[in-house]
Amino acid sequence: MSISPRWSIPSLFALALAASAATPPPPPTAADRMFAEYFRAETERVHTGSLAGIATLDDWTSHRSQFRAELLEMLGLSPLPEKTDLQATITGRVDHPEFYVEKLHYQSLPGLYVTANLYVPKNLAGKKAPAVLYVCGHGNVKLNNISYGAKASYQHHGAWFARNGYVSMIIDTIELGELEGEHHGTYKRGMWWWNARGYTPEGVEVWNAMRAIDYLQSRPEVDGAKIGLTGRSGGGAYTWYTAAVDERVKVAVPVAGITDLHNHVVDGTVAGHCDCMFFVNTYRWDYAKLAAMIAPRPLLFSNSDKDSIFPLDGVVRVHRDVARIYELHKAKDKLGLLITEGPHKDTQELQVPAFRWFNRWLKNEDKPITIVAEKLFKPEDLRVFPPGGEPKDQRTTTIHESFVPLASPAIPTDAAAWQQERADWMQALREKVFRGWPAEEEMLQVERISSQQRGALNVAKWEFNAQAGVRLPLVIVSNGDAQSAQRVQVRVADDSEWAEVDEGRFAAPPADTAIVYVAPRGIGPTAVGGSEKDRVQHRRRYMLLGQTVDSMRVWDIRRAVATLRSRQLFGDKPITLSGTREEAVNALYASLFIDRLAGLELAAPPATHMKGPDYLNVLRFLDVPQAAAMAAERQPVKFTQANPDEWSWTAQAAKQLGIGGDRLRW
Secondary structure, three states: OOOOOOOOOOOOHHHHOHHHOOOOOOOOOHHHHHHHHHHHHHHHHHHHHHOOOOOOHHHHHHHHHHHHHHHHHHOOOOOOOOOOOOOOEEEEEEEOOOEEEEEEEEEEEOOEEEEEEEEEEOOOOOOOEEEEEEEOOOOOOEEOOEEOOHHHHOHHHHHHHHHOOOEEEEEOOOOOOOOOOOOOHHHHOOOOHHHHHOOOHHHHHHHHHHHHHHHHHHOOOEEEEEEEEEEEOHHHHHHHHHHHHOOOEEEEEEEOOOOOHHHHHHOOHHHHOOHHHOOOOOOOOOHHHHHHOOOOOOEEEEEEOOOOOOOHHHHHHHHHHHHHHHHHOOOHHHEEEEEEOOOOOOOHHHHHHHHHHHHHHHOOOOOOOOOOOOOOOOHHHHOOOOOOOOOOOOOHHHHHHOOOOOOOOOOOOOHHHHHHHHHHHHHHHHHHHOOOOOOOOOOOOEEEEEEEEEOOEEEEEEEEEEEOOEEEEEEEEEEOOHHHOOEEEEEEOOHHHHHHHHOOOOOOOOOOEEEEEEOOOOOHHHOOOOOHHHHHHHHHHHHHOOOOHHHHHHHHHHHHHHHHOOOOOOOOOOEEEEEEOHHHHHHHHHHOOOOOOOEEEEEOOOOOOOOOOOOOOHHHOOOHHHHHHHHHHHOOEEEEOOOHHHHHHHHHHHHHHOOOOOOEEO
């Protein structure tokens, strides 16, 4: 597919989000179609590989522990945090004739406070009862600027369970609790460094739920071998993830909370979800693999038929794939599919079958549901902390800044230590950071689009294939015939530099040099237009596929250099790679995977991925200064518009390793 001759192309979201647009979208451009097809093909590739090779029960059981380890890692829970003292504190009690509610908080980690309500039946007579943990969705109650937490919104579930002989605990989320944290880092806060840290708020919600189970099992009223888990929407998602990694959950009823990658990426439902719905998809899973991790425990899929953010077709596809795993376990009776009429809403039609499912599998009962789930308390009755009495040592509101630790590499002590560190980093880059790159490089396809003379300069426009279906532009500027140049300077353009190229404003190259301008995906001709929200959702699609737009730009740079080294262009002539700002960092990382570069020139590069660009998980292993030290071993690196103080790690490492000043210049 060729994108020429257009060099300014608007957004693909005219396709993806057309249904929600207020005005008719413009006709799709070539770039719109290119990216739509790219996302479709990548989604299908991930789906096909997600459960590939699972044909027998032995296949599944032999891989299940590996899958669990991958899932924990993608949640930011590898290694699992230490289970410190919960510091569980009951702050009050509310009575009802049939049960009472304890208002409590616990610390899943020191300072990570979780507010909760515990519903306890009054008729237990010393007997232990099964317990149901209810994890809340996005249903906060806030009055006069005081948050009462989502537990006030979902209280009717806890009340129903208690009135029917269960101990039930409802826990607030970190975003919509009495302490209001953050779920929207990439969705609308511009915190793309969440990707670089390998952070998702889903991991915190899962950890909080696991610690809630610890608390339930400590209670004398609870039969710790009979724990159920449920929630809807966001709570449905937390149910899926928690039950997948914690086998103490014996019965699960996630209400909504899951669909497949096709819905999210191709159909665009990602735009309806904050970051708490997703893992960091390092290992390129589709969501049926997540759901299958619950097998063979009793699991009821619950969804409504008109749910716009968990569409029915995707839910049915996920259920179909999971059913195959239950069949391998000979446990088809433990998998249910409930579809009711209605929108994305907490309806009685969804509630009643969930209650029956828990009765069936936790109490061995199958009788009519006669008690309606209803809200019995004012929000004020259920608040754990008195207004203004929130703990001063809390870090719930900022847990995204510390939940996944940053790597803190030491200056290498000697060449042997450095060699091992460098090998570990390169392995991490291949397996954890850039795992979403194509498995194989395809045959190069380069095509000259146009050539014109501008004074003494020859300007030629070319296109090359970065990967299947993704074609990107090159502009080659030379004095006379480009092939006669003795050296090549490759400029990885950002938006501002490509605008100059588009306007024909070029720096005149030396007589023996060709300057090549490369626009990686999303820049110049393939720039995403539309609203800012459209552009954000475009970036989030990559993330769901185990990529980021920046990690794929690193791939594009690699492919551009390979193209320039083809016989059709410059062959083995020396190439210097350069970039500005974030594209300087993308060029830096590309250089780690390109042999025989003549040099690397970095203008105004950010000195940390906390400021960009974002690659999945990279900050768990290294930051930009460490990548720069590795690059300086491979070819000379020249910094301009860079504060040497920000690069002191690079300079100290180079000095320790004897990397000369000719290899690292400021």
